[in-house]
Amino acid sequence: MDYGQDLVFGTFLTPLAARAQRVVDLAVLTEQVGLDLVTLQDHPYQAKFADTWTLLSVIAAHTSRVRLSPNVANVPLRPPFVLAKSAATLDLLSGGRVELGLGSGGFREAIAAIGGPTLTAAQGVDALVEAIQVIRAVWDENAGSIRLDGEHYQLKGAHPGPAPSHRIEIWLGAYKPRMLALTGALADGWLPTASYAAPETLPAMNAAIDEAAESAGREPAAVRRLYNISGSFVGDGSEFLQGPPSVWVEQLADLTLAEGMSTYILGSDDADTIRRFAAEVVPGVRELVQAERTQPRDPVPLRENHPGQINIAVPVGGLEVAATPDDGSRRSAEQLWDESTRPTGPTTEPGREYSAHEQAAGRHLVDVHDHLRGELAQLRDLVDQVAAGHGDPGAVRSHIASMALRQNDWTLGVYCAQYCRVVTGHHSLEDASVFPHLRSRDPRLAPVIDRLEQEHLVISEVLERVDSALVQLVSGSEGLAAVSAALDLLSDTLLSHLSYEERELVEPLARLGFY
Structure with a gap:
């Protein structure tokens, strides 16, 4: 199903501390070649990684157009009240360019090793539900004091604010049934990674999100479908995104028209790959999708038989x-x-x-x-x-x-x-x-x-x-x-x-x- 969402393209960069300036340079390149979004991994327990929010702030200062987001923020290690203020502040300073990807924290042992909470997978989802409530309450300056007596977060009369410059979207990295249901019920977007959610698994996951959205009284199309992708321009196209740009164009356009994916985020730290993606893949996907979406519904005349058909x-x-x-x-x-x-x-x-x-x-x-x-x-x-x-x-x-x-x-x-x-x-x-x-x-x-x-x-x-x-x-x-x-x-x-x-x-x- 094509949900009719606008197409968005971006990059998914590795925040290596030893190459932090190069990360900023790649983000600037992302904007220069016409892409729409820059995202960074958020794994604070990784000794070789710089802090994601600090890098996003520097990137915001060096760019003027691209949107910015963690991909995805590690909620167990980022208290939601402070995370909400950080996102709103950066949104204000960047002219409304921040979105917020969130995750329940998949690497539980690594989180616990640096002082984070020790949570089961189920507890992580429960905590994420509460975190979303806190974040949205902080952004609502007109809601009065915030009170939440949750199992994982307790707020006793906290004052909301600041409000962001625009309505920040919350995107969830989700794969399993409870997280998919949470995405459909509460989130603005679904942000899976192709290496964990291959194209053939998307229909069932999308269906779970749609069902949860409808049960919550929402339109399924209200949930943006994002996709972290990676690939190679070498190959014969027999595997996903392994072939020339024309293969990428066809496969991504098909995912949009058949599965409803609409935001493609390229996982690459190679400048030439980013340039080629922007110059040879993105325009083709936009053209194919636009042509299909504007195709008249009249019947197509029957053509002559092709050789061998x-x-x-x-x-x-x-x-x-x-x-x-x-x-x-x-x-x-x-x-x-x-x-x-x-x-x-x-x-x-x-x-x-x-x-x-x-x-x-x-x-x-x-x-x-x-x-x-x-x-x-x-x-x-x-x-x-x-x-x-x-x-x-x-x-x-x-x-x-x-x-x-x-x-x-x-x-x-x-x-x-x-x-x-x-x-x-x-x-x-x-x-x-x-x-x-x-x-x-x-x-x-x-x-x-x-x-x-x-x-x-x-x-x-x-x-x-x-x-x-x-x-x-x-x-x-x-x-x-x-x-x-x-x-x-x-x-x-x-x-x-x-x-x-x-x-x-x-x-x-x-x-x-x-x-």
């Missing part, structure tokens, strides 16, 4: 996405299922129209499948190359040639293992989130989804065969014939399955969405 069999009005056909060719004599017993889903209502955003879900499925098809083709090519190396009489005439040959075997094994993980991860995501959603929204799809889930299990077993054959190849107990046979069977099952899945799910995904 056919339109899905179900006649649907305006659906442009096409399923990839199964050409029927098979490499292996072994058959692991009877394709004639595959169920088909419901037909679509005549004249059904689909917006570009609706069609994006089915197109995404085909794009993911096309990547798997391409990787499978590369995998087979590698096997052919290794086979050719083994068949070259000159390759066995010297020790160097023999070592190169073993290196080829090792490279093949690594590549196959990576590919198998990608396929398994794709299927696991469907089984865990997409399929239950489709089943609940349209029970008529249940037979198709049951069959797809069964085929996922079969393909998983075939991937195990590939892995086993590779182990035997490297150990020398088996030759390439076993690897080739396993890959033949993988090609037959996977390509057939992907075509069947697209044939049956492209239209339901356009109609019902991914989750």
Whole structure:
């Protein structure tokens, strides 16, 4: 779900004391290249880290536009009354540029080691609830004296103030159910980190926040969805943010349109990476999201078939996405299922129209499948190359040639293992989130989804065969014939399955969405 929030981009810098001036310089660079937000880690128990609030204050003095926030403030080590005054004061001095990321304190032993409270995880959440009450009360100068008889914080007639220059947003670093519920009920924003909350986990977490927000009488869109990210501009795009800027653009735009994430904070202390992110990624994400959000809702004319594609069999009005056909060719004599017993889903209502955003879900499925098809083709090519190396009489005439040959075997094994993980991860995501959603929204799809889930299990077993054959190849107990046979069977099952899945799910995904 796209919550329609404004896109914001920023940096997540490491506050190393030995390079404190460089941290300030990177913050200034963040502003110079046009980004919107500078954030700093807050781990007071880290001996090599400078104090986050002091650094934020110096950064505020050296900048004029970017917003500033701890990412996230360690509440157990920062008394909420004082923290509220610090944030309000910096907001006043910076012209209303401060936001407040808060965390319950995940490193409990480190906190206790420097004199902080010894809290369980549950107590940390309870204390955070009280801290938010204190902070907001301090900012409300018209509320009168503050009294709070909490388990963790007690205020007995404290005077509020100062009020910040603008309404400071409170963003929570949350991952587990109680923290997600707290975010939906009380916070202005959710601030997870991709290394702890991978993209495939976001739908369930967002759903928990939305449910809590609605239970509290709030609109889910009132909770800003932020995301700490990191990556590399080297790679083929098979992993999250591992590839050229175009890959970053597509993946981040998709997260905005499908998962509602709207603020992307780059974790990097490298100036060139920050520059490239600002120059090559941010404009592209803004353009794609804006184009999608302003896309008219009229039906899209049906286009001509692409090479290697056919339109899905179900006649649907305006659906442009096409399923990839199964050409029927098979490499292996072994058959692991009877394709004639595959169920088909419901037909679509005549004249059904689909917006570009609706069609994006089915197109995404085909794009993911096309990547798997391409990787499978590369995998087979590698096997052919290794086979050719083994068949070259000159390759066995010297020790160097023999070592190169073993290196080829090792490279093949690594590549196959990576590919198998990608396929398994794709299927696991469907089984865990997409399929239950489709089943609940349209029970008529249940037979198709049951069959797809069964085929996922079969393909998983075939991937195990590939892995086993590779182990035997490297150990020398088996030759390439076993690897080739396993890959033949993988090609037959996977390509057939992907075509069947697209044939049956492209239209339901356009109609019902991914989750």
